[in-house]
Amino acid sequence: MAGIANSAAERNGAGKQRMRPHRPRRRVRAAAIVVSLVAVGGAAGIAATGPFDARTKDDAAIASAASATSLAQVTRGTLSARTQQNGALGYVGDHPVINNAGGTVTQLPAAGEAIGQGKALYRVNGKPVILLKGSVPLYRDLSRGTEGADVQQLNVALVALGYATKDELDPASDYFSRATRRALIELQDHVGLKGTGQLTPAEAVFLPVDELRVTKVEGTVGGAAGPGAVLLRASSTKRQVTVALNASRQASVKAGDKVLITLPNGKSTEGVVSSVGKVATKTDQSMTVEVLIEPLDAKATGELDQAPVQVAIVSETVNDVLSVPVASLLARAGGGYAVEVVDESGRHTLVPVTTGLFxxxxxTVQVTGEGLRAGQNVVVPGS
Structure with a gap:
């Protein structure tokens, strides 16, 4: 580099190299790397001249690297700590569809088919078995005068499907009223069931989804539909990314953290952590916890199931800070780091910096240093 005299070590054949740190971990202060310059045949001296006169002799030696370099800018703004993780893109939930109708299976959906609430899941003896939203299984006949959580979710479903208004049928009520019966008859007539005003386990399946997606068909058209048999397996149509996170990093990720999901087609879409597991599972030689992520734009994720994706999880964010490329950091002989700033005239100056968030x-890395400001050029290794 212009302006720096060759040292005694160079005159004796001992070359100098520009030192770069290994990639540091997030928020861990970089360890000092000690540089020893050994002179052949006697003590070595380094003469620092030109733009590095105000720096130490060792700093001048570091900055005089002969390797190809380029320039990057110091920037000011928001910086987030991200960790890259492998994930699987799929759908939320795994629900067995248990049949309670007796007879012969006459119709089944195809794998991948989406079925909404109030629609037929399958048919037995030609009669539809419909999907209704609820977490309590339909284990008994529901009719005028019955009460319970299963009745309450029926009332909610009837209102949601538009067979009654909230003024006509209170969705918070757990009582099977005259209004419940009236709305149920309308539903039965609409889907092709006999309008009895009574709901039996042979006529409907309650699952905790507004719409399901068939993941596997286990029954056979023409086969017996025995009560208790699983005819289908299904998920919801809601998209989800699952990450097996090393248990040692559990505390660094929390619900609400923003993520960037890189899809198999190379495109990226944003997401948010919905839950972080509390029970570790042993996989191969490590312990992991399950992290569930909700894509913010479900349509952008397509329809692939169990597709491999890359997830950059934002675990910490700082605002209004200076940052530089990690590659621009120089390890100082006395410990710590510096960056090599180049002004408009081409003058090179080493500025000691303290690192923050990576x-x-x-x-990139957060840095602070005397005289450092946004827009300045810093030296980075050339490509």
Whole structure:
């Protein structure tokens, strides 16, 4: 580099190299790397001249690297710590569809088919078995005068499907009223069931979804539909990414953290952590916890199931800070780091810096240093 005299070590054949740190972990202060310059045949001296006169001799030696370099800018703004994780993109839930109708299976959906609430899941002896939303299984006949949580979810479903208004039928009520019966008859007539005003386990299946997606067909058209048999398996149509996170990093991720999901087609879409598991599972030689992520734009994720994706999880964010590429950090002989700033005239100056938050995904790091400001050029290794 212009302006720096060759040291005694160079005159004796011992070359110098520009030192770069290994990629540091998030928020861990970089360890000092000690540089020893050994002179052949006697003590070595380094003469620092030109723009590095105000720096130490060792700093001048570091900055005089002969390797190809390029420039990057110091930027000011928001910086987030991200960790890259492998994930699987799929659908929420795994629900067995248990039949309670006797007879012969006459119709089944295909794998991948989506079925909404109030629609026929399958048919037995030609009669539809419909999907209704609820977490309590339909284990008994529901008719005028019955009470309970299963009745309350029926009332909710009838209102949601538009067979009664909230003024006509209170969705919070757990009582099977005259209004319940009237709305149920309308539903039965609409789907092709006999309008009895009584709901039996042979006529409907309650599952905790507004719409389900068939993942597997286990029954056979023409086969016996025995009560208790699982004819289908299904998920919801809600998209979800599952990450097996190393248990040692559990505390660094929490519900509400923002993520960036890179899809198999190379495109990216944002998401948010919906839950972090509390029970570790042993996988191969490590312990992991399950992290569930909700994509913010479900349509952008397509329809692939169990597709491999990359997830950059934002675990911490700082605002209004200076940052530089991690590659621009120089390890100082006395410990710590510096960056090599180049002004408009081409003058090179080493500025000692203190590192803060690391963005592993973007390859940038938060820095503070005397005289450092946004827009300045810093030296980075050339490509």
């Amino acid at each position: 963005d592993d995904s973007a390859g």
